Amino acid sequence: MEQLKEKIRSEGIVLSDKVLKVDAFLNHQIDPQLMQQIGREFARRYQGQGITKIVTIEASGIAPAVMAGLELGVPVIFARKHQSLTLTDHLLTASVYSFTKQVESTIAISTNHLSPSDRVLIIDDFLANGKAAKGLITIIEQAGASIVGLGIVIEKSFQAGRQELEALGLRVESLARVQALQDGQVHFVD
């Protein structure tokens, strides 16, 4: 998605050879117009696949997931990372190691919101080592629902996430694929 790549080039900051900071438009301050285009692009790529739910993980997956849900006309569920007084239902859980916070947490989704008849699209802002995606997959499988594929805003293709998900036979659609973060520059796959 050219518009997204242009935004990454102009406003992304390379913090190291592994970490890209995009908090000016994606995961702290959010550019709503870009996010709307991102939602439209996910919907275009997964149109006609019979998707009934979108699943993401808090916090940064929520914005692109909601925009995709709006375009596809389906509800959006986000896995919670923290206990809550309102999270009282039966829970489906998995353990996920957070790339940016470097802590393990238990993520949870209520059994009320996913059923075996659901066809799920997983959306997230980043794909790095695939830990968040795999946690979501574990939960969706516990619910007996089907996974249609994943929609990723920024994939760091030099990390293992895509390979691991493709090894599970899953479709991965990434709107920007980063080949390398080098000398302060972002290099894209294509």
Ligand SMILES: O=P(O)(O)OC[C@H]1O[C@H](OP(=O)(O)OP(=O)(O)O)[C@H](O)[C@@H]1O
């Ligand atoms: O493929 P992975 O190695 O799992 O990395 C990708 C995940 O890392 C980030 O989550 P994180 O918990 O770091 O931050 P967030 O709270 O901003 O979502 C990002 O939002 C993805 O969910």
Ligand SMILES: O=c1[nH]c(=O)c2nc[nH]c2[nH]1
């Ligand atoms: O802002 C972010 N930058 C990254 O490089 C990254 N990788 C996983 N999650 C991430 N979030």
